[in-house]
Amino acid sequence: MSMVIINLLIAQFLSAFADNAILFATLAIVNAGNHPAWYLGVVQGAFFVAYILLAPFVGTFADSWPKSRVLIVGNAVKALGTAAMFLSVDPVIAYAIVGVGAVIYSPAKYGLLPELAGKGQALVRANGWMEGTTILAILAGAVGGGILAAQSIPLALGICMGAYLVSAILAFLLPKGLVIADGMTLASAKKFLHDGWTVVRSEAKVPLMGAGVFWGTSAALRLAVIAWIPLVFGITEVDKISAIVACAGIGVAIGAALAPRLAPLPSRARWAAIPLGLVAMVLPLSASIPMALLILIAFGAAGGIFLVPMNAAIQEIGVESVGVGQTIAILNLIDNVAMLMGAALYTGASALGVAPGVSIAMAGLFPLGYVVWTIRQFPRKQSEQSL
Structure with missing residues (x-):
């Protein structure tokens, strides 16, 4: 692995950690603040809405500016949202600003990979490292954020701002990247909608929908598990809850590392959605914390095997069609619509009094439904040959 990719991975780790x-x-x-239980779903929903509203613009933005510089802008906006939270701005507004930075950051992050790593198995391996790094950052951020917040919320926010700053400095040291678009206009937004329609009708629709299913399921599951842990195990401390939730991240890192060997193509990786869904459905049956931790790790491992080949296929198709930045922006739109739906379904169920354990089990139906969709979408021989 080249030093420039290592530099990108470190920058990504710090930004994802924060x-x-x-x-x-x-x-x-x-x-x-003594908010109701469903309020956290509203806060997270604001983050997803930022992605959805800006999706028509950020792909062209990422392709019309050097991608390493786009990473700097994204980190700066996320730091601004963190500062807003530090200044006691309503969490919904502050977290939405962080979401704006994240939606700017994401297409450039993935857009640099094909430029730095090339195509084929090299790109799959680079995606495996990127996903593994991201998940380790999610793990470290979840555990570290919980521990820091339990000690001091201002300390936690200050460390997040510092991580964004260092990530921006590392991004400045990266190659600028290709510029393949003219600029960000209303015409570019119309082009995004046209390109989006083109991509979802192409061979990319299977990995695009697969990625959306994974993130939508994960969004609902994370919120439900955060509410389920205190009810079942009597744990109310934020640092302990975050450590338990983060175990899914360990599994995804394992799955991401195994994906290039076990499931290099989406036609094979899609079957990992079966254990992904089944594991989620048995989680509420956990009789002990160790059992719950093992199930969360298994869920993450299935997710890593499932997700990495999907992302690699999407990027390759993007390079050869509407541009990788535009394709990743389309992917982000689909992912965040799915996550908003997952968060909204959980929030609505919670407001209606549905038990968190029931919500967890129901989330497992989405990956199983995806497998059924892929079977119905393509004949067996065609699905094994495609992508």
Whole structure:
């Protein structure tokens, strides 16, 4: 692996660490404010809405500016949202600003990979490292954010801002990247909608929908598990809850490392959605914390095997069609619509009094439904040959 990719991975780790640490700092703020249980879903929903509203613009933005510089802008906006939270701005607004930074950051992050790593198995391996790094950052951010927030919310927010700053400095040291678009206009937004329609009708629709199913399921599951842990195990401390939730991240890192060997193509990786769904459905049956931890790790491992080949296929198709930045922006739109739906379904169920354990089990139906969809979408021989 080249040093420039290592530099990108470190920058990504720091930015993703802060993204997830700030979530648990936000949870501590929400708990301290005596908000209802469903309010955290509203806060997270604001983050997803930022992605959805800006999706028509950020792909072209990432392709019309050097991608390393786009990473700097994204980190700066996320730091601004963190500062807003530090200044006691409502968590919904502050976290939405962080979401704006994240939606700017993401297409450039993935857009640099094909430029730095090339195509084929090299790109799959680079995606495996990127996903593994991201998940380790999610793990570290969840645990670290919970521990820091339990000690001091301002300390947690300050460390998040520092991580964004160092990530921006590392991004400045990266190659600028290709510029393949003219600029960001209303015409570019119309082009995004046209390109989006083109991509979802192409061979990319299977991995695009697969990625959306994974993130939508994960969004609902994370919120439900955060509410389920205190009810079942009597654990109310934010740092302990964050450590338990983060175990899924360990599994995803394992799965991401195994994906290039076990499931290099989406036609094979899609079957990992079966254990992904089944494991989620048995989680509420956990009789002990160790059992719950093992199930969360298994869920994450299935998710890593499932997700990495999907992302690699999407990027390759993007390079050869509408541009990788535009394709990743389309992917982000689909992912965040799915996550908003997952968060909204959980929030609505919670407001209606549905038990968190039931919500967890129901989330497992989405990956199983995806497998059924892929079977119905393509004949067996065609699905094994495609992608």
